[in-house]
Structures are given as structure tokens and as C-alpha cells.
Amino acid sequence: MIEQVKEGVLYYDGCNTIELAEKFGTPLYVYSETDILNKINEMKECFTDKYERTRIAYAAKAFGVMGIFRLMEREGLCIDVVSGGELYTAIKAGFPPERIEFNGNNKQIHELEMAIEYGIGRIIVDGIEELSLIEDICKEKSKEISILYRITPGVRSDSHDYIVTGKKDSQFGMPLDDHILMPAVDAAIKSEVVDFKGYHFHLGSQLFDNSSHLQAVEILLELIEKTKDKFGFEVEEVNLGGGFGIRYTTEVRKPFSYFLEPMMERIEEYFKDKGRIRPEVVIEPGRSLVGEAGMTLYTVGNIKEIEGIRKYVAVNGGMPDNIRPALYQAKYRGIIANKASVEANDIVTVCGKCCESGDVLMRDVALQKAERGDVLAVFTTGAYGYSMASNYNKNPIPAVVLVKDGRTELMVKRQSYDDMIKNELIPESMR
């Protein structure tokens, strides 16, 4: 178990969380390497080990720092980036460019240039306009690049509206209308500088039902057939995106096989029946590889009891280090790490320290009775926490430590006040 209680203290991947808080300060992001490795291995077992010509491309936007890129590289994964900044970070970490794939609905010319210059593995192209930008850059630099088209299969998936991306009304991908998609496919197949491989979809995030993925696979198979009929072109690669849900509070995480095996069985069977080689299959999990591995430690400060209404427990972080409750009404579970054996029978609302009533990390949850100076652990903050962190109210971005079997290593230093103002200038007229 990653979480353990010894003599009333919470341990995380073998590390005493109170000692972590003392050594590195709070707020602090803590990642269990063991948990990340467990997730990677579970995914390999039912996907890359089980089916040949498959790849896992970790979606870096969930948590994309150099240390994580190194870990993913060591474990043999590819990565999926969505900006020049993520691409740069991965390259600086020594990640092999040919194992990098680039997604995004509005890639900038300088980002595309960077990607083509580094010689990355794939660009997932969001429309015919982007195709011509890429072709121009390739011609100018005498380079070639492999691409897929991102399509919007138009299926509905059940998640928060802000994290549903596969429906037709979306700023991502290309609609399936023939008069839009087919000329784009024709242009990509005929292009002399891009190597068109096939299609990509990503339906949304934090999904617990495989039916939208399975519906999207059917639509994908039809599109593959249409591409063959119309252009005589056999699709070589498909990318099924990510979105596999994780446990925050009461959810039960589905094993990865629940999503991956039925999709793979369907695709394998389809091509076997037709006597054709099935395309290479790629997936892009983000949250499901790192979300449950991460947690955040805070120090409890003010406690305010509003008689007959609510008791607020304020911690020294909040929306700057975790915007998800404010953005998606995300729910979390937590524990007072130095009172881990005590019964959690105090109903409280845990808030942050920002000047926003929306800065609430956990509303009406049962916790051990908190006192100033206690350490609060909030679980499952590994995905879209650090990567969405901000300096709101000029709070420095917390440090990140990687822990494994009692070993601790700093992955990101805590930002200093000077770090925060280093790009700020006093306008000349005010000096």
C-alpha cells in the first residue's frame, strides 16, 4: 500500500509525511514513484505487452516536469505534448524526439517549427489549415514529418462539460462531414512532405464507462474503410486518446483492461475478418498514470466556526496549487497526517488562503479534529494540480518531491519571491 499509518502518522510510499512537511515545507506536492510504476505496468500488461504494434504516449499536460519525462523515458513510454513549452521541457530532459507526439487545436508557427526541427515522431493535426502550415515549414527546412488527423467522432461522454472534447461542438479536431474531412485527407495523402499515418480521437477526461470509446472505435473503423474506398489508402496508425477515470473520493477506478481490451479486440477482429493488417494503435493516458500517485501536504492555520452554519479549516495553499475544485467542482479526500489513527468525525470545510470564496478544497467533509499546525494531506492531486498551478495572490508555486520506498528526491524546487518577480519591470516613466 502506498498510504500507511504508523504510530498515528501517515506514511506515503514509505516516507513519514510529517518529516516531509518539515524538511521541504508546505504546501508540498508528493509523488509516489511506486504508484506511477504500478499504473504503467498495469497498462503495459493489458496493452503494449498483450498486443503488438502498440504504444503508450503519456499526456504530459497532466504533470509535465523534467523528472517525470525521465521516468517515462526509462519506462519505455512515448509522450504527448501540447505546447512548445512542454516540448522544450521534454527535450531538455533528454527525451528522444522521435518518441514525442504533438497535439493542440492552435499550434503556433514557432511551435510547429520547433517540433519539425527536433524531428518529433508525430504531429496530430487539427485541420487542413494546419496541414498547409506544416507543409510550408517542412519545405522551407527540407524536412519531413509524420502526421495523424484528429477527428471529433461526435459521441457524448459522461464527464464534466469542461473536460468533454469528443462531441461535434468542440474547438478540438475535425468534424466527420465528408466535404470537410475528405479534401483534407486527400491533401495529406498526396503531400510530398508529410507522411499521413491515420486518425486520432480523444473523447474527454475522467471517464468511467467504456461505451463512448467503443462507439468512437466503430466510427473510426468506418472512416478507415471510407479512406480505403475513396483513396485506396490503408490507414497505418490510430490513436485512441486517453481519459481513463481515477479515484478521487468514492469513485471506483476501472482497470485499464476495461477500456483497452474491448477496443483492441474489436479492432483486431475487424482487420482479421478482412484479412488486412491492423493499424498500429496508440493511447494517450495522462491523469490515469499520475493522478492517484500525487498528493499535497498543507499546514493548518486559522479555524473558524460559524455557529450553526459551518466550520472552516484554512490551510496554507488552495486554488493557486489546486484550481480543480474551483474549475470543475472537483472533490477530494484528505486526512490530518499527524492524527491519522484518530477518528474522522469533525465535519468541516477546508479552504485555502486566497481572497476568493471559491477557494474551497473540500466542502463538508469528515476530518480528524484539526488544530493550527497540523499537517493536512489531500490525496489524488497528481494530475492537473501542479500543471495548472498559478501565482494567484502572489503565492509561490510549491515544491515537488518524488518518493519511493522511503527514499525522497526533490523534483521541483519551491519558487521564491524573487522567482515570482524576476520578469517584472518598473516602467521607465515611473522610475
Ligand SMILES: *Cc1c(COP(=O)(O)O)cnc(C)c1O
Ligand atoms: C488531455 C489529453 C489527454 C489525456 O487525458 P487524460 O484524461 O488525462 O488521460 C490525451 N490526449 C489529448 C489530446 C488530450 O488533450
